[in-house]
Amino acid sequence: MRAIVKTKPGPGAEMLDVPIPVPKAGEALVKVRTTSICGTDQHIYEWNEWAAGRIKTPQIIGHEMAGEVIEIGPGVKHVKVGDIVAAETHVVCDVCYLCRTGQAHVCQNLSIFGVDMDGVFAEYAVAPAQNLWVSDPSVPLDWISVQEPLGNAIHTALSGDIVGKTVTIFGCGPIGMIACSVARACGAEKVIAIDINPYRLKIAKEMGADLIINAAEQDPVALILQETGGDGADVFLEVSGAPSAIDQGFETLRFGGWAGLIGVPANPVTFDLTNHIVFKGCQVYGISGRRMYDTWYKASALLRAKRVDLEPVITHRFKLEEFEKAFDLMHSGQCGKILLYP
């Protein structure tokens, strides 16, 4: 089969012919129909510091997918041949304190599909069967593939109470864009999206943002305070990882507000803890992956009920062999979600 393989440490990847993997006990073999590129894949492809410390080569990269189960290994019960599936990326131990207290997404023995083991940018992929999420075949395959970042957006947007609230979303990459739609679908009164990229802000608007602010040209702090009668937003969702956005987001969060953080700054951030958190009396929640599997039930329900439309977020589609072009486009930022078809 053809697969995109990180063959050695350093930037780039290669398309190789490799054997079709065989599912072992607890695993399933999936014929991959659609995949989507995540920021993590970009880090691995470009080989940043995190990737250099984490990835063991050679490895097939990629983890967001929609596919069909074509073979199951011994002991697999909850998926069967013919099922259309997506994959939860966090492979957990099921027995640690966190797994046993409903917090498996931050399992103490976590490994990640497509990061710590071969992934899905290939014609076929073997996955831990417990991580496969059987999806409604009436949902488009492209959306099933994007269900995993949809899950991140759901976990982020619904981490606090947003019903009837004003929500700021700093950072309009695919997760931020989708979070706009989730927040609207789930009862936010007003959604304000902030980024510095006009291309992405336009999609955030299509996804349901009531107000978009280009922080490169406008002052988000002044505008958000103006929109909220000087009180600030009830909920702040940080999806950018940019230190300036983190600062502005807390600055414009109302006293007693809720902050959900999923953006990952590249370096430690200097931050006014006293005024932004302590005296503000706000609650801060960190988002790592998806609630397992609460988030997945919500994702499926929102897709089945057509409450969230993922089409505006999917901006480009390539054949698997065009992956270099796709990663270059990712790097440019002039895109939403990019799909790769094996």
Ligand code: ZN
């Ligand atoms: Zn665990």
